Amino acid sequence: MSHPRIRRTRRIGGARTPGPRTPVLLAVPALVAVAFLLVPLLGILTRTAWGELGAHLSTPGVTEALRLSLYVSFGALGLSVVLGVPLAWLLARVRFPGKAFVRSLVLLPMVLPPTVGGVALLLGFGRRGLLGPWLESTFGVTLPFHASGAVVAATFVAMPFLVISLEGALAGLRPAYEETAASLGASPVRVFFTVTLPMVAPGLAAGAALTWARALGEFGATITFAGNLPGSTQTLPLQVYLLLQDEPEAATSVSLLLLAIAMAVLVALRGRWTGGANDHTQRGSSGIGIRSRKEPAEHVVAPDGATAPGRPEPKPEPEPEPEPQPAVTRQLVPLHAGITGFNHLTLDADPGTTIAVVGPNGAGKTTLLRALLGLTPRSHAALRLGDVDVSALPPHRRGVAWVPQDGALFPHLSALSNTAYGLRAQGASRAEARRAARAWLDRLGVGHLAHRRPAQLSGGQAQRVALARALAPDPRLLLLDEPLAALDQTTRAQVRHTLRAHLSGFGGVCLIVTHDPVEAVSLADRVLVLEDGRTLQDAPPAEVTRHPRSPWVARMLGRNALAGTATSDSTLTLADGGRLVIADPLDAGSTALAIIAPEAVSLHRTHPEGSPRNVWSGTVREITSLGSRLRVLLATDQGPGLVAEITPQAAADLGLADGTSVYASVKATEITLVRT
Numbered sequence: 001m002s003h004p005r006i007r008r009t010r011r012i013g014g015a016r017t018p019g020p021r022t023p024v025l026l027a028v029p030a031l032v033a034v035a036f037l038l039v040p041l042l043g044i045l046t047r048t049a050w051g052e053l054g055a056h057l058s059t060p061g062v063t064e065a066l067r068l069s070l071y072v073s074f075g076a077l078g079l080s081v082v083l084g085v086p087l088a089w090l091l092a093r094v095r096f097p098g099k100a101f102v103r104s105l106v107l108l109p110m111v112l113p114p115t116v117g118g119v120a121l122l123l124g125f126g127r128r129g130l131l132g133p134w135l136e137s138t139f140g141v142t143l144p145f146h147a148s149g150a151v152v153a154a155t156f157v158a159m160p161f162l163v164i165s166l167e168g169a170l171a172g173l174r175p176a177y178e179e180t181a182a183s184l185g186a187s188p189v190r191v192f193f194t195v196t197l198p199m200v201a202p203g204l205a206a207g208a209a210l211t212w213a214r215a216l217g218e219f220g221a222t223i224t225f226a227g228n229l230p231g232s233t234q235t236l237p238l239q240v241y242l243l244l245q246d247e248p249e250a251a252t253s254v255s256l257l258l259l260a261i262a263m264a265v266l267v268a269l270r271g272r273w274t275g276g277a278n279d280h281t282q283r284g285s286s287g288i289g290i291r292s293r294k295e296p297a298e299h300v301v302a303p304d305g306a307t308a309p310g311r312p313e314p315k316p317e318p319e320p321e322p323e324p325q326p327a328v329t330r331q332l333v334p335l336h337a338g339i340t341g342f343n344h345l346t347l348d349a350d351p352g353t354t355i356a357v358v359g360p361n362g363a364g365k366t367t368l369l370r371a372l373l374g375l376t377p378r379s380h381a382a383l384r385l386g387d388v389d390v391s392a393l394p395p396h397r398r399g400v401a402w403v404p405q406d407g408a409l410f411p412h413l414s415a416l417s418n419t420a421y422g423l424r425a426q427g428a429s430r431a432e433a434r435r436a437a438r439a440w441l442d443r444l445g446v447g448h449l450a451h452r453r454p455a456q457l458s459g460g461q462a463q464r465v466a467l468a469r470a471l472a473p474d475p476r477l478l479l480l481d482e483p484l485a486a487l488d489q490t491t492r493a494q495v496r497h498t499l500r501a502h503l504s505g506f507g508g509v510c511l512i513v514t515h516d517p518v519e520a521v522s523l524a525d526r527v528l529v530l531e532d533g534r535t536l537q538d539a540p541p542a543e544v545t546r547h548p549r550s551p552w553v554a555r556m557l558g559r560n561a562l563a564g565t566a567t568s569d570s571t572l573t574l575a576d577g578g579r580l581v582i583a584d585p586l587d588a589g590s591t592a593l594a595i596i597a598p599e600a601v602s603l604h605r606t607h608p609e610g611s612p613r614n615v616w617s618g619t620v621r622e623i624t625s626l627g628s629r630l631r632v633l634l635a636t637d638q639g640p641g642l643v644a645e646i647t648p649q650a651a652a653d654l655g656l657a658d659g660t661s662v663y664a665s666v667k668a669t670e671i672t673l674v675r676t
């Protein structure tokens with residue numbers, strides 16, 4: 001039997017379309033819950049003597065209580081900010097023993113009955129409490145029956161809202177933003193005020209508003225700890241309680257006032273503190289600087305910076321790609337680094353050298369960059385850049401610029417301000433920094449986008465801005481972590497072209513982490529292959545391509561690599577199974593890597609006769625196009641997988657498709673041996 005269901009419709013672009021069905025079993029209790037919350041509010045609204053509202057709210061008692069309530073609530077907010085912001089910071093960012101206990105302590109006032117909180121405050125800060133006598137004798141402060149006592153009571157119950165909200169916002173902020181700011185030369189204090197604070201501002205504002213509203217409505221702890229003295233501690237909620245006994249209509253009017261204030265705060269927050277917060281602030285507080293092309297834009301930032309929720313991002317119009325200008329010649333800075341810890345290697349490079357850092361997942365590529373930046377305790381870099389030993393310097397004083405994988409452009413700043421950031425951090429005036437930033441954006445072909453926010457840039461444009469931002473402060477070392485990984489093929493080729501133009505004019509050393517062989521070969525002067533944190537090979541791209549020192553590198557470069565052990569009769573016994581005839585005999589027992597270019601692998605439908613000495617039977621697993629040629633992946637019956645590269649015409653002649661049985665052959669003379 002099917003359950004009756006309520007059909008819901010939603011509006012998209014003005015038209016109503018059917019939404020998901022709402023199960024009636026959930027809808028009924030949910031509606032009861034809404035009614036349960038609504039009825040008391042309706043009670044206040046219907047029972048309010050609207051004609052006398054003005055008179056009720058303007059009596060001396062009520063205005064005095066209102067004044068006191070504002071004093072207490074703002075006092076509690078101030079105290080909560082002063083004490084709660086550092087506490088939230090420590091909870092979000094610092095590991096320390098007893099953190100779980102401290103977090104429980106912060107939450108305790110939220111679950112404690114307020115009167116119990118008041119009793120606890122009396123026993124802690126009251127005249128006969130633990131600290132009360134000391135406060136009185138040292139500072140002459142007596143908290144109970146005094147407005148300051150009401151502030152303390154309100155702070156006790158309201159501060160958790162601020163701490164929880166801010167801790168959540170700080171924890172959600174990706175470290176890459178602050179780390180990039182440091183790599184651009186910003187001191188920790190500057191990073192806090194220019195990056196951290198603006199990015200957690202929505203969370204902080206939401207926490208502050210809730211703290212204030214909670215303090216405004218505080219009753220139990222206040223009456224227990226500070227008493228109910230008109231003019232000193234009798235706040236609005238206490239007034240309501242008193243009025244209820246003698247003048248219920250006036251109590252209703254004051255309740256309405258408090259209700260209106262509470263609603264105003266919630267409307268102003270628009271769900272930021274609750275679940276909606278993440279949706280609304282994601283791009284601003286923890287969203288990534290460069291968007292994947294597949295990711296839909298939820299908020300469109302208008303040129304004036306205002307966001308328009310829900311409006312789909314306009315389809316980017318194809319723009320003419322301005323030709324990037326080569327970088328201006330900068331200072332010439334060689335590099336010498338000795339890395340210890342997880343990474344263990346020595347690196348020397350002349351000024352202007354570009355090194356592609358490659359290696360399998362977990363090889364230590366990112367750790368190497370972070371060690372050079374001084375951002376990880378996992379590896380330590382003794383680093384000399386030119387004449388300066390920067391090993392002991394903090395990240396912001398090393399002159400090492402970093403472009404993390406997604407660029408990490410600061411979402412709250414325009415492209416121009418992002419690019420000017422490092423120059424400002426180095427002390428340039430605003431006008432000077434903006435002028436230089438503008439020139440860098442022009443040089444990288446994105447000057448016309450200077451006033452856009454990162455959310456309004458395409459992946460390729462954002463990557464260029466990130467590069468301009470890194471180059472503008474004239475770093476002594478440039479670190480790029482997979483700079484083109486998030487881009488599609490066409491954009492990748494364009495940005496690679498831009499990158500090459502700029503790296504050729506860069507006087508420092510540049511390290512590029514990459515998984516892309518084209519990037520490694522086309523951008524770098526040297527390829528540094530890492531394995532388990534150590535150097536496996538460090539050589540020019542041509543040498544690495546010709547003589548890759550591991551199967552991983554060979555495969556990364558698109559070549560076949562078969563590991564084996566030589567036997568006396570010019571054959572290699574392969575580790576994956578089978579034997580390989582080689583042209584140049586090796587000493588028996590020596591191990592080697594046989595490198596075979598995919599173009600050297602011939603495919604046949606019948607067993608080939610004649611000169612090829614190595615033949616495998618197998619099945620086509622996958623055919624992909626590679627420019628004007630096809631790459632055919634084979635699973636051989638003898639063991640090793642092989643990649644062949646053939647023309648589409650040859651594939652058609654052979655009638656190749658996934659699953660076709662074929663023979664693959666390789667001449668012994670086409671095999672390059674690399675001793676391992």
Ligand SMILES: Nc1ncnc2c1ncn2[C@@H]1O[C@H](COP(=O)(O)OP(=O)(O)OP(=O)(O)O)[C@@H](O)[C@H]1O
Pocket residue numbers: 342359360361362363364365366367368378
């Ligand atoms: N903060 C950390 N704490 C402990 N181990 C870590 C930390 N960061 C990375 N590792 C470990 O250190 C090793 C090297 O990591 P790293 O991120 O440098 O590798 P990678 O070469 O950049 O890998 P990938 O190509 O996957 O990005 C890995 O084994 C990883 O699990």
